[in-house]
Amino acid sequence: MQTDLQPPRLSLVDLGRVASVGLRTRRVRAALSALGIAIGVAAIVAVLGLSASSQAGLLAEIDKLGTNLLTVTNGQSPLGQPAELPLAAPRMIRRVGPVTQVQYTGSTSANAYRSPLIPSIDTNGLSVQAASLGLPHAVGTRLAHGSYLNAATARQSVAVLGAQAAGLLGIDRIYPGERIWLGGMWFYLVGILKPAVLAPEIDDSVLVGFPAAKHYLGFDRHATTVYVRSVTGQTAAVQSVLGATADPEAPGDVDVSQPSAALTARADAQGALNSLFLGLGAISLLVGAVGVANIMLIGVLERRNEIGLRRSLGATKGQIRTQFLTEAILLALLGGAAGIAAGAISTVVYASTKHWTAIIPVTAWAGGLAAAILIGAIAGLLPAIRAARLSPTEALRTV
Amino acid sequence: MTAEVPVLELERVTKTYGSDPPIPALQGVSFSITAGELVAVLGPSGSGKSTLLHLMGTLERPTSGRVAITGLDVAELEDQQLAAVRATRIGFVFQQFFLAEHSSLLDNVADGLLYANVPATERREQAADALTSVGLGARMKARPTQLSGGQRQRVAIARALVGAPAIVLADEPTGNLDSTTGEQIMALIDELNAEGATIVLITHEHAVAARCPRRIQLLDGRVTSDTIA
Numbered sequence: 001m002q003t004d005l006q007p008p009r010l011s012l013v014d015l016g017r018v019a020s021v022g023l024r025t026r027r028v029r030a031a032l033s034a035l036g037i038a039i040g041v042a043a044i045v046a047v048l049g050l051s052a053s054s055q056a057g058l059l060a061e062i063d064k065l066g067t068n069l070l071t072v073t074n075g076q077s078p079l080g081q082p083a084e085l086p087l088a089a090p091r092m093i094r095r096v097g098p099v100t101q102v103q104y105t106g107s108t109s110a111n112a113y114r115s116p117l118i119p120s121i122d123t124n125g126l127s128v129q130a131a132s133l134g135l136p137h138a139v140g141t142r143l144a145h146g147s148y149l150n151a152a153t154a155r156q157s158v159a160v161l162g163a164q165a166a167g168l169l170g171i172d173r174i175y176p177g178e179r180i181w182l183g184g185m186w187f188y189l190v191g192i193l194k195p196a197v198l199a200p201e202i203d204d205s206v207l208v209g210f211p212a213a214k215h216y217l218g219f220d221r222h223a224t225t226v227y228v229r230s231v232t233g234q235t236a237a238v239q240s241v242l243g244a245t246a247d248p249e250a251p252g253d254v255d256v257s258q259p260s261a262a263l264t265a266r267a268d269a270q271g272a273l274n275s276l277f278l279g280l281g282a283i284s285l286l287v288g289a290v291g292v293a294n295i296m297l298i299g300v301l302e303r304r305n306e307i308g309l310r311r312s313l314g315a316t317k318g319q320i321r322t323q324f325l326t327e328a329i330l331l332a333l334l335g336g337a338a339g340i341a342a343g344a345i346s347t348v349v350y351a352s353t354k355h356w357t358a359i360i361p362v363t364a365w366a367g368g369l370a371a372a373i374l375i376g377a378i379a380g381l382l383p384a385i386r387a388a389r390l391s392p393t394e395a396l397r398t399v
Numbered sequence: 400m401t402a403e404v405p406v407l408e409l410e411r412v413t414k415t416y417g418s419d420p421p422i423p424a425l426q427g428v429s430f431s432i433t434a435g436e437l438v439a440v441l442g443p444s445g446s447g448k449s450t451l452l453h454l455m456g457t458l459e460r461p462t463s464g465r466v467a468i469t470g471l472d473v474a475e476l477e478d479q480q481l482a483a484v485r486a487t488r489i490g491f492v493f494q495q496f497f498l499a500e501h502s503s504l505l506d507n508v509a510d511g512l513l514y515a516n517v518p519a520t521e522r523r524e525q526a527a528d529a530l531t532s533v534g535l536g537a538r539m540k541a542r543p544t545q546l547s548g549g550q551r552q553r554v555a556i557a558r559a560l561v562g563a564p565a566i567v568l569a570d571e572p573t574g575n576l577d578s579t580t581g582e583q584i585m586a587l588i589d590e591l592n593a594e595g596a597t598i599v600l601i602t603h604e605h606a607v608a609a610r611c612p613r614r615i616q617l618l619d620g621r622v623t624s625d626t627i628a
Contacts, residue, residue, distance in 0.1 A: 005471075005480040008514040018513070025501045309497040312458060314486020314514035316479050392458040393449075398495055 008314055010322075019326035021306075022299050023334070033295040034335030036288025037375060041336045041368040043281035045343025048364035050350055051274050057356030058267040065140040065198050067260040068235045072226040072246050075255040083253035084222050089246040090132075093228055096245055098238055101229035103138035105129040105202070108219045110183030112159070112206040114169050118181070124168040128182060129205040130213035130221075131160075138227045139199040146174035146191030154209020157216055159187040163195040164203040182206060183217045198259040199227065288335060289375040296328050296383035300390075307387055308395030321388035328380020329373055336372025340365045404470040405431040406565045406597050407455060412464035414450050424450040426620040427464070432566070432599065437592040439600045439608035442617030448601050449570075451617065455599065456489055456568050457481045469565045486515040490559030492569035496551045498543040504530060504554050505539040511558035522561075529557040532594075533587060549580035553587065560596060567591075567598045573607055585610055 010018065023030040072093065077083045086092075094102045110128040111120065136148055141163075148160055159182060161171060169180060171192065179186040187208065196202045213219035226246065230238040239258065243251040300307070307320055315323075344360050351358035408431040415421040425447045432438055442448045453459040454466055457473055466473040468484055476484065490511070498507050508526035509519075517525070530536050533553040543551055552572060559567050569588070573581030585607060592598050600611060608614050616624040 005476070005483045006516070008483055008486050008516050010513070011519070013519065014513060021499070021501075305495070305497055306499070309491075309493075310514075311482070312456060312485060312489075312491045313511060314482050314484075316482040316514075318479075319482075319514065393453045396458075396493070 008316070008319075010319060015322065015326060016330075018323050019330055022303070022327050023331060026299075029295060030331055030334070033291045034288075034331050034338065036291045037285060037332050037335030037372055038288070038339040038342065040281050040283075040285030040288050041339025041372055042342040042346070043284055043339075044278060044371070045340050045360065045364045045368050046346045047274055047277040047281060049343060049347030049358070049360040052359040052361050052364075053347060053351040053356045054354070055267045056359050057351070057354060058263065060357065061197065062260050062263050062267070065260065066229070066232070067258070067264075068230050068232045069139065069198050069259055070228045070230065070235065070239050070242060071199070071257050071259060072228060072242050073255045073257075074222075074224050075253050077250070077253050083247070083250065085224065085226070085254065086247055086249075087222060090223055090226055092245050092248075093226060093242065096230075096238060096241060098231040098234040099228055100231060101134065101138045102226060103132045103135045104223035104226040105131045105135065105205070105207070106210070106213070106219060106222055107224045108183070108208075108213050108217045110217045112165075112169070112183075112187075113181040114171075116181045124165075125204060126165050126168060127205050128159075128213075128217070129202075129207055129224075130210045130219050131205075131207040132210065135202070135207070135227065136193060136196075138229055139196045139202060141194050141196035141199075141202070144192045144194045145172075146189070148191050148193075149207065149209050153190060155211040155215070156209075157182075157185060157187045157212060158190050158208065160191040160193060160207045161189065162193050162203040162205045162207065165206050166192045168204065180206070182208070185216060197263070199225075201225070285371060285375060288332075289379045292328055292331055292335075292376065293379035293382060295331075296324060296380055297386065299327075300324065300383045300387045303387075304390060304395045305398065307390055308392050308397075311392035311395065317388040320390075321384045324384035324387045325377065325380045328383065329376035332372045332376025332379065333369070336369050339372070340368050343368070405433050405467075406436075406469055407432040407599070408465065408467040408470075409454070410465040412454060412461045412466060414447075414454060414459070415462050424620055425454070425461075428617075428620070428622055429464075430615055430622060430625055432597065434565070434597050435592070435595055436613060437588070437598050437600070437611050438613045438615060439602060439611035440615045440617060441602060441605065441608040443603055445619075446617045447620040448603070448617060450620075452568055452570050452601050455566075456491060457484055482514065486512075487562065488565040490562075490564040490567040492552070492555050492559045492567065492572050494571040494574040496543075496548075496555045496575075498551055498554055498558075500542065500544050503540050503542060504535060504546075507543065507554055508557045508561050511561040515562055517562065525561050526557070529561040530554070532560070532591070533557045547580070548576050549583055552576060552580075552584050556584075556587065556591070560591065563596075565597060567596055568601070569598060570601045571603070572600065573602075573604070581607070 074083045074085045090102050090104045108128045111123045112126050112128050174189055178189045214221055239256055242256045243254040246254045347360055348358040410429050412425055412428045414425040415423045454461055468488055505526050508529050509522040512522040530539055533556055535553055573584050602608055613627045
């Protein structure tokens, strides 16, 4: 006789049905109380997703531009004077075995203006650089408009604008006969470059040919920056010999750097701002948890009769507790799922406008889901204990 | 096991609430109910009817005295075992019906077996039978909100009867119904009793009690009369 008095057990299906009663019958309330958790999880997923996507985008860009570009610039002499690269530096560098491309620019003292009517003090910070003929390809940029310098135009009063220089001069397209006032004479424009991510110093430069710079601007033909592409994998070896190759007499006066290294560092540093937004997401989760706990407590009060009925139908205290705890977890889980969806969608949308590959790290969505479950459990604990403690006779009393 | 074990036994049962000062709700109540009886517990409000219902339904334990359901002494059972007793041996009918408005009649009745270790398909089959026996076999998919008060009480009665409990405790089952509907519910209770169900009616209406073969009169926490017609 005693044996069939085993405490009854609910199957998972029955538990799911019983625990979702409150959600199914009070949908708007459930949705609103899950909203806080949804917003928190969405913020966390979006922050992690966006930073991962932008990092991946940056790394992809670096990959596309190549990590094998090195720049050689004139540094300072031991006396603090600006050093000068020898005239033969580009030629010497080209002789280094793994080097595949050598291009260079030389700073002139000239300034460029939209017209002779512009006061000479308004230089816009633009520099005029003599540039070799394969420069855009070596630094990984292309022409936005028109054409680049060639062997013929490099000898003439012809200029090409860097991306930013064009903007500062107010020029956004190339038409025949367009010219700028450069070094006290008219130079005809033939092209505008796209931004050079690895060599941003070119962006605010006005480029002219070396022969033209010498002829019209009195340029001394000394290169100031040499752009060196080498066989990928031997970049470090090349980097170590570039100083001595460029200026055998004073290798210390030469600065050698790898522009992609700076970008990689920037990609790594991208996570720094995240902690702020993650903190905001966590606060939102906390507020959401309070909301869920509040709604669950109200639900327990409102559903006293249901609790009493279930106890009279044979539910144990434990089953009542499990029911309300599961309901809170279910509620938080719904919010978490909605938040993950919202965070993922916003990541995908934003990444696509930036032409990045959208990446939602596993830690982001799995962490968001785990946080939601945990919050549901914590928020549901007190209401569930209250529901279970309610005496059946108290619960059956009608007000 | 002998057939003569009473379905419900109360021996010198007392129940007091609070301690300063203690308020006695029941004082030395004794009676027993055997299978197949239809009993009315009659008393005015404050006579201890609700307390008695809770004690008979194992929702509360007596302060002293013995309560046994089908021979099982409530004092010897753990809370969880009492829950199992309620799930398998006791059916409740409440004045306010307490139906889940968003569930179908079938699901409402099937929930009567939810905590009784009965597989879901079987619960539904038994629920369909119980609904048929209270005359609502054709409306199993309906919601309680689509029903009249009398029909709702029929659903609640079906929920109490599903799984054939040893005893059905009905607390003012006609209290929320007009007299005609109440009469129909009483007729249904008569019919179910005739089919073998043991039913205890708690009521303050003499008219309701008068229909029952046995009447236990309660006043100020004591049984003042126990008559069999």
